[in-house]
Amino acid sequence: MFIQTETTADPDRLTFLPGQQVLPAGTLEITDPQAAVDSALAARLFEVPGVSRLVFGTDYITVTKDASDWQHLKPALLGAIMEHFMSGAPVLSETARSSSAETGPQDPTGLASKVKDALRRVIDPELGYNIVDLGLIYDIRVLDGGAVSVTMTTTTPGCPATSYLTEGARDCVLSVEGAVSAEIVLTHEPPWSPELMSGDAKAHLGIRTG
Amino acid sequence: MHGTNLSRWTMSYFVVALSALLLGEILMAAGYGFPSAPIRAPETLVLVHVVAIGWLSLLLCGALFQFVPVLIARPLYSDSLPLPTLLFIVAGLAGLVLGFLQRAGMIEAGVSPLPYAAASLTIGFSLALWNFGRTLCTVRPLTLPASFVAVALVCLAATVTLGVAFSLVLGLNIRHGALLKIAGQGLPLHLIAGIGGWLTFSAIGVSYRLLAMFMLSPECEGRRTQAVLWLGTTALAIAILGGLATLLFDKGVHLALLAGGVLGFAAVVLYGMDVLHLYRARKRRVIELNSQMAALALVSLAVAVVMVVVLIGLGQLSEQIGAVVFLLVFGWLSGLGLSQLYKIVAFLTWLECYGPVLGKTATPRVQDLVDETRARKWFVLYYLSVWAATAFLLAPYLLGFRLAVAAMIVATLGLTVHLARSRLLSQVSAQSGLPEGTRRPHLLVSIARPS
Numbered sequence: 001m002f003i004q005t006e007t008t009a010d011p012d013r014l015t016f017l018p019g020q021q022v023l024p025a026g027t028l029e030i031t032d033p034q035a036a037v038d039s040a041l042a043a044r045l046f047e048v049p050g051v052s053r054l055v056f057g058t059d060y061i062t063v064t065k066d067a068s069d070w071q072h073l074k075p076a077l078l079g080a081i082m083e084h085f086m087s088g089a090p091v092l093s094e095t096a097r098s099s100s101a102e103t104g105p106q107d108p109t110g111l112a113s114k115v116k117d118a119l120r121r122v123i124d125p126e127l128g129y130n131i132v133d134l135g136l137i138y139d140i141r142v143l144d145g146g147a148v149s150v151t152m153t154t155t156t157p158g159c160p161a162t163s164y165l166t167e168g169a170r171d172c173v174l175s176v177e178g179a180v181s182a183e184i185v186l187t188h189e190p191p192w193s194p195e196l197m198s199g200d201a202k203a204h205l206g207i208r209t210g
Numbered sequence: 211m212h213g214t215n216l217s218r219w220t221m222s223y224f225v226v227a228l229s230a231l232l233l234g235e236i237l238m239a240a241g242y243g244f245p246s247a248p249i250r251a252p253e254t255l256v257l258v259h260v261v262a263i264g265w266l267s268l269l270l271c272g273a274l275f276q277f278v279p280v281l282i283a284r285p286l287y288s289d290s291l292p293l294p295t296l297l298f299i300v301a302g303l304a305g306l307v308l309g310f311l312q313r314a315g316m317i318e319a320g321v322s323p324l325p326y327a328a329a330s331l332t333i334g335f336s337l338a339l340w341n342f343g344r345t346l347c348t349v350r351p352l353t354l355p356a357s358f359v360a361v362a363l364v365c366l367a368a369t370v371t372l373g374v375a376f377s378l379v380l381g382l383n384i385r386h387g388a389l390l391k392i393a394g395q396g397l398p399l400h401l402i403a404g405i406g407g408w409l410t411f412s413a414i415g416v417s418y419r420l421l422a423m424f425m426l427s428p429e430c431e432g433r434r435t436q437a438v439l440w441l442g443t444t445a446l447a448i449a450i451l452g453g454l455a456t457l458l459f460d461k462g463v464h465l466a467l468l469a470g471g472v473l474g475f476a477a478v479v480l481y482g483m484d485v486l487h488l489y490r491a492r493k494r495r496v497i498e499l500n501s502q503m504a505a506l507a508l509v510s511l512a513v514a515v516v517m518v519v520v521l522i523g524l525g526q527l528s529e530q531i532g533a534v535v536f537l538l539v540f541g542w543l544s545g546l547g548l549s550q551l552y553k554i555v556a557f558l559t560w561l562e563c564y565g566p567v568l569g570k571t572a573t574p575r576v577q578d579l580v581d582e583t584r585a586r587k588w589f590v591l592y593y594l595s596v597w598a599a600t601a602f603l604l605a606p607y608l609l610g611f612r613l614a615v616a617a618m619i620v621a622t623l624g625l626t627v628h629l630a631r632s633r634l635l636s637q638v639s640a641q642s643g644l645p646e647g648t649r650r651p652h653l654l655v656s657i658a659r660p661s
Contacts, residue, residue: 008428121572122568122569123575125557125561125565125573125575126423126576128576128578156423157283158280158283158284160215160276160558160561163215163565164561167568167569170569171570175569175570205493205494206496207426207494207495
């Protein structure tokens with residue numbers, strides 16, 4: 001198993017690419033060890049002193065550190081990630097998986113998955129690629145009766161395209177059969193970074209990896 | 211967090227600014243003003259103010275009305291002030307040109323238009339300062355790029371104040387002692403506040419953000435960038451305030467200019483290191499034309515700085531200052547402005563036309579609105595002719611300079627056609643037509659739906 005690492009704009013954050021699926025879709029942010037009970041991987045990573053926050057994506061793990069030094073943290077984190085994936089244990093517990101977006105009991109029709117596909121119609125005008133593969137969609141949740149809540153971000157706070165992107169996303173959600181209402185939540189936490197892009201989007205934009 | 215709206219009048223600023231750039235280039239090619247006339251001649255003052263106010267200041271104001279909100283993620287204080295701002299500045303510039311033409315003996319008038327021009331420019335720039343200032347005041351602490359813009363705005367106020375002092379002496383013939391001293395020796399301070407403070411500091415601040423955005427580079431927020439801000443601010447304060455104080459106390463401005471120059475040199479060197487980092491650390495391997503051409507503007511800045519050092523060493527800075535200022539104005543500031551204009555016009559046009567149908571129908575990319583291959587040759591011609599014109603100024607070889615500026619006119623016209631084609635969606639509508647629910651944007655005004 002080979003784990004790549006990528007630096008980020010924030011020197012306190014480092015992204016690990018294990019070369020395997022981390023989450024089936026979306027992102028998951030875990031800010032403290034107490035919240036890591038539903039993820040064996042998160043619990044293992046929080047055991048490394050100096051880890052303050054984790055973000056899991058489909059193919060990456062971004063670790064935020066406190067005042068510690070990457071020189072000491074990185075080997076321990078690489079070891080923890082490798083041990084986890086070699087063990088074959090799932091990233092999320094069954095409880096967590098059943099309550100997460102797109103696979104939850106409230107979404108037996110696969111509405112979240114349809115919404116995700118529909119959102120690929122919305123492109124970021126500057127990068128010229130769809131907002132799903134760019135990693136701008138953080139979460140899709142289907143609530144009772146077909147209410148859909150999408151948490152998304154923009155490539156930069158204050159982006160002049162923000163209102164068009166959120167309204168385009170809303171229109172897209174409402175165009176999906178079964179979606180009766182759409183709530184678009186705009187957030188910049190965690191801030192977007194190129195590491196959140198899918199492999200296809202990175203290849204399209206010629207993004208450097210490694 | 212907030213998104214920002216389209217600035218309604220930014221395109222109007224750009225159209226007037228490009229017209230002024232072409233006018234300035236035509237004047238130089240026709241042998242009007244520097245270098246065909248002395249630096250302090252009224253003909254040169256016409257040329258300088260057409261370029262500095264008509265082209266660069268309007269370009270920057272138009273861009274900042276759109277991008278100050280991006281820098282701080284807050285909406286612009288007032289969307290209705292930019293139009294009167296534009297009208298007052300254009301009227302003031304027209305009055306200024308008439309006043310200098312009168313002094314050159316080309317027109318006759320009973321009274322000097324200079325004080326009225328100064329009043330109109332003061333109102334126009336005060337409106338801009340009020341709008342930008344109130345917008346920036348909503349955020350504490352300011353981001354680093356916004357801090358550069360804030361310092362630049364203070365320098366704009368200093369530039370206008372010094373300009374008013376000149377107009378009172380030249381236009382109203384006021385013989386007040388302090389005003390006479392400023393009018394007699396304050397020109398370098400006016401130049402430093404305008405080109406070094408207002409225009410260059412704004413360009414530096416905006417470039418930090420735009421280059422990082424367009425190339426997907428990590429934002430520069432470290433100690434080196436802070437050093438650029440503080441060294442640059444201190445350099446400007448020493449040169450402008452120190453220079454003014456020494457001038458008023460009859461001590462001469464040279465020491466203040468030298469001290470400010472040393473710190474300013476250090477700031478520019480550190481800025482250059484930051485920019486190199488932005489290009490080297492970029493995630494996008496293949497960068498777009500605007501980022502490629504911005505690099506040539508940065509090369510022009512570096513060459514201008516080296517020229518200053520070499521000319522000081524040769525003891526020829528005062529003789530060759532015109533060549534240095536020419537390279538800074540047309541290579542660095544205008545080159546950066548044109549390269550970013552190429553992207554900004556396409557981006558704003560895309561938002562206005564396709565933003566409302568995003569998610570409802572397939573939309574082109576911003577890149578589809580431009581033709582980089584064809585535009586590249588005009589940018590290359592522009593920079594080559596600017597560098598050639600600078601060399602002819604140093605030589606000095608007047609005919610060569612005028613021919614090089616003629617090439618600049620051709621290049622600027624070529625780029626203007628590309629900007630207009632981008633704005634009028636000529637590239638995309640020829641290929642696929644306009645999707646339902648979209649309309650061709652107006653050349654001068656952005657009509658955005660409320661968000």
